[in-house]
Amino acid sequence: MLEVRNVSKAFGGKTILRDLSLGIGTGEIVSVLGPSGSGKTTLLNLILGLTRPDSGRILYDGEDLTDVPAERRRFNIVFQDYALFPNLDARANILYGLRNHPGASSAAEVDALVDLLGLREHLGKRIDQLSGGQRQRVALARTLVLKPRVLLLDEPLSALDGVIKESIKARIRQIAREFRLTTLIVTHDPEEALTLADRVLVLEGGGIAQYARPAELIGRPANGFVKAFILRQLEIKRENILALFQAARA
Ligand SMILES: Nc1ncnc2c1ncn2[C@@H]1O[C@H](COP(=O)(O)OP(=O)(O)O)[C@@H](O)[C@H]1O
Ligand SMILES: [Mg+2]
Numbered sequence: 001m002l003e004v005r006n007v008s009k010a011f012g013g014k015t016i017l018r019d020l021s022l023g024i025g026t027g028e029i030v031s032v033l034g035p036s037g038s039g040k041t042t043l044l045n046l047i048l049g050l051t052r053p054d055s056g057r058i059l060y061d062g063e064d065l066t067d068v069p070a071e072r073r074r075f076n077i078v079f080q081d082y083a084l085f086p087n088l089d090a091r092a093n094i095l096y097g098l099r100n101h102p103g104a105s106s107a108a109e110v111d112a113l114v115d116l117l118g119l120r121e122h123l124g125k126r127i128d129q130l131s132g133g134q135r136q137r138v139a140l141a142r143t144l145v146l147k148p149r150v151l152l153l154d155e156p157l158s159a160l161d162g163v164i165k166e167s168i169k170a171r172i173r174q175i176a177r178e179f180r181l182t183t184l185i186v187t188h189d190p191e192e193a194l195t196l197a198d199r200v201l202v203l204e205g206g207g208i209a210q211y212a213r214p215a216e217l218i219g220r221p222a223n224g225f226v227k228a229f230i231l232r233q234l235e236i237k238r239e240n241i242l243a244l245f246q247a248a249r250a
Contacts, residue, residue: 026180032201085127113144133160150182156185172185
């Protein structure tokens with residue numbers, strides 16, 4: 001279990017996260033939802049160990065990791081822009097991290113992951129020859145061969161469109177189940193959060209507006225902010241879909 005205990009963080013005197021506490025079960029998928037600037041990325045960086053909390057602790061299975069450097073936490077992140085090496089092929093990108101962690105995955109395990117992510121036919125292609133969805137899967141594979149115990153994803157799907165997004169969501173779910181991988185996925189898209197996660201964390205004003213299962217969030221939003229935030233976004237989707245229908249008819 002991953003625990004964030006009473007964590008606070010300010011930048012330049014401005015409090016971004018205030019006395020935040022939450023637990024994430026092993027193998028659980030949690031979506032972090034909130035408006036731009038609400039501290040989503042900051043929360044990931046605190047868990048990852050790239051940012052130090054001003055106060056509070058980060059624990060994993062009861063072990064205090066607050067003073068453990070990022071590279072020794074066995075947590076890993078996939079960034080929004082994937083941060084792949086454009087002039088290397090997919091295979092070299094996937095194997096890159098293993099240079100510093102030889103033996104983290106066996107050749108057979110790398111193979112299995114390549115197949116799970118549907119990348120076999122793309123291994124020899126350079127990153128700039130791959131589509132957005134393929135790049136995303138390479139980025140996932142590159143992180144997963146290191147066998148992190150916690151996987152952090154910062155808006156990993158925001159650059160992708162409909163069908164591809166759905167297929168990658170399904171793969172993320174499958175991987176989290178298969179590897180019992182504790183997964184924290186940041187998004188600003190409520191639909192994505194509600195359909196992907198076991199639980200959704202809604203950040204507001206430096207604190208937790210609600211931390212609940214998707215059905216509870218929709219059925220019983222904790223306050224007006226949660227209700228408005230979710231409804232507004234779903235409403236925008238509905239408008240987009242209606243506009244598409246109208247355009248198709250015209
Ligand atoms: N390293 C930093 N130095 C100064 N301010 C920062 C830093 N990182 C984040 N912030 C500020 O903290 C706030 C929250 O940022 P962030 O966590 O990136 O929000 P989100 O990911 O929800 O959009 C923003 O106002 C941002 O400008
Ligand atoms: Mg962010």
